[in-house]
Amino acid sequence: MGFSGFGNYIFNFRKVRQLSQRAFAERLYISHQTVSKWEKGTAIPSLETLMSLSDEFNVALADIVAEIEHVAFIKTAQKDVIARTFLSLLTTHNLDELTLQLIWQSAGMALNDQSQCYNSKYEILDYIMIGIDEEVKLAIAHSDHIDPFKILAYAVLPVLYERSDELKILYSGNYANGRWLSFLEKEYHDWAEDYMNNYANVILPVSQSFAKDLVVKMTIAVISAWLVQPIPEKIETFSPKFLSLTKLSMRDIVAFDSN
Incomplete structure (x- = not known):
């Protein structure tokens, strides 16, 4: 899942204020490409940027951080599920026989989630x-x-x-x-x-x-x-x-x- 939960948060945060990605980015002195990455769930802001976000839009920094921590907790839980599935598969398969597709299917996850957790079985x-x-x-x-x-x-x-x-x-x-x-x-x-x-x-x-x-x-x-x-x-x-x-x-x- 990556940080897609936080991405949705930023997307809704921006839409409520009727700002385009470019206008939102300008108020934070960052590129609109960076905002796009946040909303796609492929990156999260630095602490310095979060503080700017808090100050610029008068939102409690603790509330923003809590949203990130919630997403990070979900991501860790997801990684743990995959790790347990991987170990279970190792009881019946040699490491060389395992593929990411088999691991993700056994964990009950969609294949498009795999790169957000691990890039290889190693x-x-x-x-x-x-x-x-x-x-x-x-x-x-x-x-x-x-x-x-x-x-x-x-x-x-x-x-x-x-x-x-x-x-x-x-x-x-x-x-x-x-x-x-x-x-x-x-x-x-x-x-x-x-x-x-x-x-x-x-x-x-x-x-x-x-x-x-x-x-x-x-x-x-x-x-x-x-x-x-x-x-x-x-x-x-x-x-x-x-x-x-x-x-x-x-x-x-x-x-x-x-x-």
Whole structure:
């Protein structure tokens, strides 16, 4: 739908005052093409222009902003519906098999609405990934722990558990075409860097870069193995187990006896 709701608001606002697009634009010191974009729902005014609109026509700025916020809320809700539909389709289709037409039809939307929400299926996937990442970063920022693994166990894992239905799809097979795992590695390499500054003081047979890569990949693998279970273990019992796993070597996990 884009901002067509606000476009109708501007159109009616202008018509009530019996102004052409050009005359309306001149009073706001903007081009009539800009007014046309507003009314078509392909753009919205800047805050500075909204303030000019409020002053010029003696309309409360709060009323105009409320109209935009209402339209933006509808647009966000629409994007969320498409995202949920997209994830549902990924349970039965590989990402490469999906088309925007199939996604929009499954969401019960008209095809001419698609460009107002997403321009590609990868934008949908990015919207989902960024939304999850923002929740994770917020949880990390509010954590009282200093140890990075405790931050993961008691701040990050609860967020992931709440969204386990979505994450199971993103972590499974090639459904997300490796995009989710690549996204995670990029995000958490930088985060891990802060906790590995003292690595040079430890004598290990690999470089700092290799160690960082290994820690990030192994941590992602543990979380992935947990979330792709048919019914992921509840956070209350898995968080302590996660911390225990971080203290084990691969040899400990398989209980290998070299004798």
